[in-house]
Amino acid sequence: MSVQFTAVGDAGDQRYLHDALLRFKGVLQWARPAIGKEDHEAISATVRRCDDRLARGVDHTVVALAGGTGSGKSTLFNRISGKRFSIEGVARPTTSEVSAAAWSHEADALLEWLGVEPQRRLTGLSGSGLDGLVLLDLPDHDSISDHNRGVVERVLPMADLLVWVVDPQKYADYALHERFLKDAARTQQPSVVVLNHTDRLTTQQSWEVAKDLQRLLSIDGLEDLAVIPLSARTGEGTEVLMERLTTAVGSRTVAAEAVRGDLADASRTLAGLIEPGVEPRIPDGDALIASIAQAAGVLDKAEEARRAVETGRAQDIRLSLSDAALDKRRREWIAYATDGLPQPWVTVVDHAIDAVAQLREDLEGSLATISWPKPEQVPAWRFLKRARARRRAYHDTVDTGRRAIAAVIGPNVLTPTRAVHDAYRALADLVRPEAWK
Ligand SMILES: Nc1nc2c(ncn2[C@@H]2O[C@H](COP(=O)(O)OP(=O)(O)O)[C@@H](O)[C@H]2O)c(=O)[nH]1
Numbered sequence: 036m037s038v039q040f041t042a043v044g045d046a047g048d049q050r051y052l053h054d055a056l057l058r059f060k061g062v063l064q065w066a067r068p069a070i071g072k073e074d075h076e077a078i079s080a081t082v083r084r085c086d087d088r089l090a091r092g093v094d095h096t097v098v099a100l101a102g103g104t105g106s107g108k109s110t111l112f113n114r115i116s117g118k119r120f121s122i123e124g125v126a127r128p129t130t131s132e133v134s135a136a137a138w139s140h141e142a143d144a145l146l147e148w149l150g151v152e153p154q155r156r157l158t159g160l161s162g163s164g165l166d167g168l169v170l171l172d173l174p175d176h177d178s179i180s181d182h183n184r185g186v187v188e189r190v191l192p193m194a195d196l197l198v199w200v201v202d203p204q205k206y207a208d209y210a211l212h213e214r215f216l217k218d219a220a221r222t223q224q225p226s227v228v229v230l231n232h233t234d235r236l237t238t239q240q241s242w243e244v245a246k247d248l249q250r251l252l253s254i255d256g257l258e259d260l261a262v263i264p265l266s267a268r269t270g271e272g273t274e275v276l277m278e279r280l281t282t283a284v285g286s287r288t289v290a291a292e293a294v295r296g297d298l299a300d301a302s303r304t305l306a307g308l309i310e311p312g313v314e315p316r317i318p319d320g321d322a323l324i325a326s327i328a329q330a331a332g333v334l335d336k337a338e339e340a341r342r343a344v345e346t347g348r349a350q351d352i353r354l355s356l357s358d359a360a361l362d363k364r365r366r367e368w369i370a371y372a373t374d375g376l377p378q379p380w381v382t383v384v385d386h387a388i389d390a391v392a393q394l395r396e397d398l399e400g401s402l403a404t405i406s407w408p409k410p411e412q413v414p415a416w417r418f419l420k421r422a423r424a425r426r427r428a429y430h431d432t433v434d435t436g437r438r439a440i441a442a443v444i445g446p447n448v449l450t451p452t453r454a455v456h457d458a459y460r461a462l463a464d465l466v467r468p469e470a471w472k
């Protein structure tokens with residue numbers, strides 16, 4: 036639980052989200068008694084979902100080429116991914132399944148999840164400012180096959196950018212506008228429209244079609260959507276699209292946004308568990324140990340050890356603790372450790388540290404089994420040496436008793452209290468409004 040959270044940059048960044056998730060896990064584990072059962076379940080589910088998303092990598096930018104049959108999606112896909120796609124053994128894009136080109140070596144989990152078959156993946160591309168890009172060539176949206184349409188509808192919402200490829204002869208296609216573009220307008224999913232095949236048109240014709248297309252798009256509710264005229268075949272005009280892709284790659288991804296949004300929600304649910312500005316204080320562990328030692332009779336035993344230097348014989352002092360004595364100290368500990376924190380933390384610390392009966396049993400056991408210093412007998416005439424021996428006998432016995440107590444209090448009281456405080460601080464970090472900007 037010692038991850039540096041605040042130092043890690045952007046809230047859409049994979050590492051930042053990983054760290055935040057780690058913190059949520061710590062909070063879920065340690066602050067469980069303070070979180071309602073329903074909230075605990077809901078946030079646990081959120082954490083699992085985010086874990087899952089992070090495993091696929093949220094830094095990959097998914098760009099989907101969508102459009103009707105023959106609009107030029109596959110040609111454009113090949114153009115963007117470059118010559119490499121024609122390398123033998125790598126599948127060429129086909130019309131009924133999704134093909135992918137990834138400017139990444141780590142996109143397999145994502146591609147698996149997107150449902151891209153291994154033989155339709157071209158991975159490990161790099162350069163052109165596209166690192167992190169996962170480009171998808173979708174089946175035709177106007178396909179008569181239910182399967183193809185199913186694929187399109189499943190993949191579209193996962194895309195960070197939709198590139199609608201349209202043919203100058205079919206740009207007014209009813210399904211394209213009614214079923215897809217109006218949806219894109221509603222969900223505000225980032226999109227661009229590519230007017231392809233412009234090599235078959237004069238410049239004048241291209242502009243006329245582009246203008247008319249723009250008109251139809253504003254009817255769809257997409258006034259600001261860019262129309263990019265280009266030719267996938269000749270490559271003319273593609274640099275504008277490439278620039279758009281570079282921008283997309285540099286922005287936060289849908290996956291990162293989803294995780295960020297989920298975690299921001301979870302942090303709002305838990306915000307009531309934090310008292311802003313209050314830093315939990317750890318009570319004095321040595322003082323607790325000394326106080327328990329005294330209550331157990333360690334000082335009496337030490338006194339007896341001092342006497343034994345003279346008499347040569349120590350009376351056996353039985354060390355024991357009462358539940359009442361321990362309970363009082365335990366309560367004081369909890370009160371101090373949760374001072375200023377919202378009430379539920381009292382229960383959290385109370386659950387985290389051992390119960391009275393358990394503590395008493397362990398402490399008595401530890402005091403009974405530790406090996407105590409042997410009394411050292413010094414003749415009376417060596418009075419200086421004897422005085423030193425008396426002091427040593429006393430202090431060694433006290434030290435031994437305290438060590439026996441510390442061996443129990445350390446792991447069963449101190450460490451769990453620190454862990455609760457760590458969870459508190461982790462949560463305080465998570466609920467800061469700036470954490471999820
Ligand atoms: N003239 C011309 N033909 C193109 C262009 N883009 C694609 N094509 C051709 O149009 C046909 C369909 O292209 P394809 O990429 O398979 O379309 P898809 O069905 O959307 O994947 C193919 O014969 C391509 O060669 C272009 O910009 N100009």
Ligand SMILES: [Mg+2]
Pocket residue numbers: 108109110128129130
């Ligand atoms: Mg195709």
